[in-house]
Amino acid sequence: MHDGHAARQVVDIITGSWQSQALYAAVALEIPDHIAAGHTTDTALATATGSGPDGITRLMRLLLAMGVFDRSPDQGYALTPVSEVLRADSDASMRDMIQLYGEEFHTAWGAVVPAVRTGSSGFEHALGTSIHAYLANAPGAGAKFQRAMNAGNVFFPDVLDAFDFARCATVMDVAGGSGQFLSMVLRAHPHLHGVLLDLPHMIPVARAHLDASVGPDRYEAVEGDIFASVPEGADAYLLSRVLQDWDDDRSVTLLSNIRKALPEDGRLLVVERVIPEEGAPELLPLLYDLHLLMAAGGRGRTLDGYRDVLTAAGLHLESVHPLALETTLLVAAAA
Numbered sequence: 001m002h003d004g005h006a007a008r009q010v011v012d013i014i015t016g017s018w019q020s021q022a023l024y025a026a027v028a029l030e031i032p033d034h035i036a037a038g039h040t041t042d043t044a045l046a047t048a049t050g051s052g053p054d055g056i057t058r059l060m061r062l063l064l065a066m067g068v069f070d071r072s073p074d075q076g077y078a079l080t081p082v083s084e085v086l087r088a089d090s091d092a093s094m095r096d097m098i099q100l101y102g103e104e105f106h107t108a109w110g111a112v113v114p115a116v117r118t119g120s121s122g123f124e125h126a127l128g129t130s131i132h133a134y135l136a137n138a139p140g141a142g143a144k145f146q147r148a149m150n151a152g153n154v155f156f157p158d159v160l161d162a163f164d165f166a167r168c169a170t171v172m173d174v175a176g177g178s179g180q181f182l183s184m185v186l187r188a189h190p191h192l193h194g195v196l197l198d199l200p201h202m203i204p205v206a207r208a209h210l211d212a213s214v215g216p217d218r219y220e221a222v223e224g225d226i227f228a229s230v231p232e233g234a235d236a237y238l239l240s241r242v243l244q245d246w247d248d249d250r251s252v253t254l255l256s257n258i259r260k261a262l263p264e265d266g267r268l269l270v271v272e273r274v275i276p277e278e279g280a281p282e283l284l285p286l287l288y289d290l291h292l293l294m295a296a297g298g299r300g301r302t303l304d305g306y307r308d309v310l311t312a313a314g315l316h317l318e319s320v321h322p323l324a325l326e327t328t329l330l331v332a333a334a335a
C-alpha cells in the first residue's frame with residue numbers, strides 16, 4: 001500500500017511535464033484563437049490547425065480533462081478562464097510565456113544533469129550559447145523573451161501599494177526590459193518622470209511600449225551596461241528580476257553602481273523571489289531557483305543572501321513586502 005502511494009506520486013511528478021507540453025501544443029497550434037473564431041469541433045480544429053483529426057481529438061481530450069477547455073453537446077468546444085488568457089488578443093495573454101517555456105526553456109531543462117553537476121547554465125549546455133548572447137543575436141528572441149516576462153508580471157501592481165512613490169520625482173528602471181514596470185508606475189503617479197536603462201537591443205522594444213502607454217514626454221530610454229555604470233539623477237531605482245541572473249560577484253558590482261548613483265535619501269526597490277526557510281509551503285521560489293540555473297545560470301537567494309549582496313555594495317535592507325505569485329519587494333537605502 002505504502003509503495004503504491006509512492007509510485008503514484010512518482011508517476012504524477014513525471015507526467016506533470018507532459019501536461020505543460022500539451023498546453024504548449026495548444027498554444028503553438030493557436031487552438032484558443034481558433035475556438036474563439038468559431039472552430040469548435042475536432043474536424044474544424046484539425047482543418048484550422050493543419051493537423052490530423054486523430055491527434056487533435058487526443059490532445060483535446062486531455063486538455064478538456066485538465067480544465068483548459070470546456071465542451072457542450074450543442075456548442076462544441078468553448079474557452080475556460082485558463083484558455084482565455086492563452087488567446088493572442090487577450091490583454092493578459094500568457095501565450096509567449098508558454099511558447100518560451102515549451103521551446104527554448106524546455107530544451108534547456110533537457111540539460112538538467114550537466115547543469116546541476118557543474119552549477120552552470122542548462123541553456124548553455126543544451127543550446128551551445130549563453131542566454132544573453134542568444135537574446136541579443138537571435139532574430140526576435142529579445143522581444144519574445146520580454147513578452148514572456150510580461151506575462152508573469154501579475155505582481156507589479158502590488159508594488160504600488162507597498163511603496164509610496166509620492167515623495168519621488170524621478171524613477172529609473174535599471175535593466176527595465178520592455179518598460180512594463182516603469183509604465184505602470186508612471187501611469188499611477190502622473191507627477192513622476194521615468195528613465196529606463198537596458199542593453200541596446202531592448203531599447204526599441206521599451207520605447208514602443210512606453211510611447212504607447214505614457215507618451216514620449218514622460219521618460220527617457222538610455223542604452224547602457226549596468227556592470228559599467230548606472231546614471232545618476234533618480235531618487236528611486238527599480239531592479240526587477242535582474243539579480244536572479246547573476247552570481248554574487250556580478251550582483252555586488254551592479255548594486256555598487258546603483259549605490260554610487262543613489263542619493264542619500266533615495267531608495268532602491270528590488271523585486272525577486274526569496275527562497276523560504278526549509279519546510280515552508282512555498283514551492284514556486286524553489287522551482288524558479290532551479291529554473292534560473294537552467295536559463296541563465298542564475299540563482300534565487302534567501303533573505304540573508306539578498307542582505308549580504310546589498311551590504312557588500314554599501315546598501316541597507318530597510319523593509320520586505322510580500323507580493324503576488326510568491327514574489328517579494330525588498331526596499332534598500334544607502335547604508
Ligand SMILES: C[S@@+](CC[C@H](N)C(=O)[O-])C[C@H]1O[C@@H](n2cnc3c(N)ncnc32)[C@H](O)[C@@H]1O
Pocket residue numbers: 149150174175176177178181197198199202224225226227239240241242245
Ligand atoms: C530578466 S530581464 C528583467 C526585465 C525587467 N526588469 C522585468 O522585470 O521585466 C533582465 C534584463 O536585464 C537586461 N540586461 C542584461 N544584461 C544587462 C547589462 N549588462 N546592462 C543592462 N541591462 C542588461 C536584459 O536586457 C533584460 O532586459
